[in-house]
Amino acid sequence: MLGLHARTSHAVPITIDGSVGEGGGQILRTALGLSLVSGRPFRMENIRKKRSRAGLLRQHATAVAAAAAIGDARVVGGEVGSETLGFRPGAIAHGRFAFAVGTAGSTTLVLHAVLPALLVTEGESELVLEGGTDASSAPPFDHLDAVYVPLLRSLGVDAGATLGRRGFYPAGGGRFTFRVRGGELEPFELETRGELLGIDVVARLGGGLARRIAEKELAIVGERLGLARAAMRVEDVDSLGPGNTLSATLRFEHATEVFTSFGAKNASSEHVAKELAADVQEFLAYDVPVSEHTADQLVLLLALAGGGSFVTVPPTEHTRTQAALIPAFLDVDVRIEPHERGTRISVERRG
Numbered sequence: 001m002l003g004l005h006a007r008t009s010h011a012v013p014i015t016i017d018g019s020v021g022e023g024g025g026q027i028l029r030t031a032l033g034l035s036l037v038s039g040r041p042f043r044m045e046n047i048r049k050k051r052s053r054a055g056l057l058r059q060h061a062t063a064v065a066a067a068a069a070i071g072d073a074r075v076v077g078g079e080v081g082s083e084t085l086g087f088r089p090g091a092i093a094h095g096r097f098a099f100a101v102g103t104a105g106s107t108t109l110v111l112h113a114v115l116p117a118l119l120v121t122e123g124e125s126e127l128v129l130e131g132g133t134d135a136s137s138a139p140p141f142d143h144l145d146a147v148y149v150p151l152l153r154s155l156g157v158d159a160g161a162t163l164g165r166r167g168f169y170p171a172g173g174g175r176f177t178f179r180v181r182g183g184e185l186e187p188f189e190l191e192t193r194g195e196l197l198g199i200d201v202v203a204r205l206g207g208g209l210a211r212r213i214a215e216k217e218l219a220i221v222g223e224r225l226g227l228a229r230a231a232m233r234v235e236d237v238d239s240l241g242p243g244n245t246l247s248a249t250l251r252f253e254h255a256t257e258v259f260t261s262f263g264a265k266n267a268s269s270e271h272v273a274k275e276l277a278a279d280v281q282e283f284l285a286y287d288v289p290v291s292e293h294t295a296d297q298l299v300l301l302l303a304l305a306g307g308g309s310f311v312t313v314p315p316t317e318h319t320r321t322q323a324a325l326i327p328a329f330l331d332v333d334v335r336i337e338p339h340e341r342g343t344r345i346s347v348e349r350r351g
Helices: 026-038 058-071 107-120 141-154 211-225 269-286 292-305 317-329
Strands: 014-017 042-045 074-076 085-088 096-100 123-131 158-165 174-182 196-206 232-237 243-252 256-262 307-312 332-339 342-349
Touching: 014 026, 014 317, 026 042, 026 058, 026 085, 026 107, 026 292, 026 317, 058 074, 058 085, 058 096, 058 107, 107 123, 107 141, 107 174, 107 292, 141 158, 141 174, 141 243, 141 256, 141 292, 196 211, 196 269, 211 232, 211 243, 211 269, 243 269, 256 269, 292 307, 292 317, 292 332, 292 342, 317 332, 317 342
Parallel strands: 014 042, 096 123, 196 232
Antiparallel strands: 042 085, 074 085, 123 174, 158 174, 196 243, 243 256, 307 342, 332 342
16 A cells, blocks of 8 residues: 555646645745655646746745755756746655755745655755845744744654854845754644743844844833843844844743744834734734744645644635645645634545
């Protein structure tokens, strides 16, 4: 009998409309990862059709190239600007890989495109990724390190991330190393978060930005969240260009979440701090262990494990898109149901 991750030869590719659901790069990254896992080829049309610039950007083209390298895949249409892509995977390779976005595009999102295959096949790999580590509209390195890696360990995966240098928009130049040993994944449930153990906030400054920016951000977010000064700090970081982030790490008995607000030329310190405080307060009000930014990543991990469940906030379009796409590649069902504290998402093997 074939297991959930058994790779068989498929002649007819799955056809995917890249404009459905969230209509951005996520559906592409998920398709790449699941194609590598399942051995099923796919053809995607209307890539990133709902974005202001349709087609593949540098970070998406890098993800395609990375997936092709790790999965010995044949690719048609993987260049920057392409709105169609044909992808036929081959054998998964383990080892040391290096992928550079070449811009400030998200390195963590490139990782998400190739990691599924490395998680479910035996072997050890090390990936060095260069580009943006702290990019808006993408999980920053801190989320990868403090939230995603512990979830992988809950699945029984030996994994770890090491930051080399932060990369902010627009300079990029960030770098981190990700180490993973693949194998059989263990389903788990994450339905309660337990007591709040603490909130730590750090304001990061790169490229010689004035310290007063961070101090003002911390003063505002500290007041709004009722935090002691000891729970907040300023960190000057090594980076190729200027950049500013304000991050809060929420530590619970059974879960950790990270929220980040990104500084920009047209965003005041007050705006950055208020945005972060509002995100934290909204999450705390739900009394759930998984945020909207983690939910779409966790549902994919549980699908790879063949089962599990978690409770989260009302699902975003990203999460619903994941839930709809996963069963096209894997023999699982994904259910999204109301829960007394929010939404329960569960994954079960078919049959």
